Amino acid sequence: GGSGTASDDAPADTQGDSRTAGQGASDGAARSDGGTLVVYYSATGNTERVARIIADATGGDLFALEPVDPYTDDDLNWTDENSRVSVEHEDESQRDVDLVADTVDGWDQYDTVFIGYPIWWGIAAWPVDGFVEANDFTGKTVVPFCTSASSGIGGSGDQLAELAGTGDWLEGERFSSGADEADVQAWIDGLGL
Numbered sequence: 001g002g003s004g005t006a007s008d009d010a011p012a013d014t015q016g017d018s019r020t021a022g023q024g025a026s027d028g029a030a031r032s033d034g035g036t037l038v039v040y041y042s043a044t045g046n047t048e049r050v051a052r053i054i055a056d057a058t059g060g061d062l063f064a065l066e067p068v069d070p071y072t073d074d075d076l077n078w079t080d081e082n083s084r085v086s087v088e089h090e091d092e093s094q095r096d097v098d099l100v101a102d103t104v105d106g107w108d109q110y111d112t113v114f115i116g117y118p119i120w121w122g123i124a125a126w127p128v129d130g131f132v133e134a135n136d137f138t139g140k141t142v143v144p145f146c147t148s149a150s151s152g153i154g155g156s157g158d159q160l161a162e163l164a165g166t167g168d169w170l171e172g173e174r175f176s177s178g179a180d181e182a183d184v185q186a187w188i189d190g191l192g193l
């Protein structure tokens with residue numbers, strides 16, 4: 001993957017009002033100690049919705065991870081053992097998902113990086129792996145978050161931290177697929193970042 005510009009023109013974009021990287025800190029809040037970046041992969045929109053709430057709450061920039069070959073509904077059918085996700089789940093060597101962009105312009109300006117993903121079979125959806133491997137998190141606070149139907153975040157954040165090998169990774173948080181703004185805001189407030 002190449003280098004991408006953090007923006008709010010994610011797939012299924014609606015009216016995101018978070019700033020685009022490079023536009024400066026015009027609305028100020030939460031930017032005083034350096035920027036916040038909210039990176040996420042979302043196959044069906046749930047994680048994206050939580051990511052947008054986090055970006056709004058922190059004044060952060062959004063960056064959507066997009067597989068070069070996006071997952072279709074058929075690809076995501078975990079009840080079909082021949083579907084793309086099932087095959088990838090079964091064989092770890094198949095999980096190397098090429099991303100449209102795996103690095104972010106202005107990376108050095110971000111002190112805090114949230115990383116969001118859906119839970120797939122109890123772990124982080126693997127499209128995030130390539131991003132985590134491709135970037136140096138040294139000096140950054142990294143905050144994993146996920147959405148799931150019922151599973152907890154489990155060891156998914158620790159696994160990503162290990163994959164990254166750098167950065168100060170916080171414990172992270174799991175949200176239900178239908179989490180609302182109040183759920184997310186309460187968590188952000190409690191982080192004290």
Ligand SMILES: Cc1cc2nc3c(=O)[nH]c(=O)nc-3n(C[C@H](O)[C@H](O)[C@H](O)COP(=O)(O)O)c2cc1C
Pocket residue numbers: 041042043044045046047048076077078085117118119120121122123147148149150151152176177
């Ligand atoms: C392939 C696949 C595997 C999943 N595995 C789990 C799981 O192990 N536990 C769980 O609670 N939810 C599981 N889910 C549900 C998703 O985690 C949940 O719908 C999530 O909110 C989807 O996020 P997204 O809309 O951002 O893609 C799975 C969904 C898919 C497509």
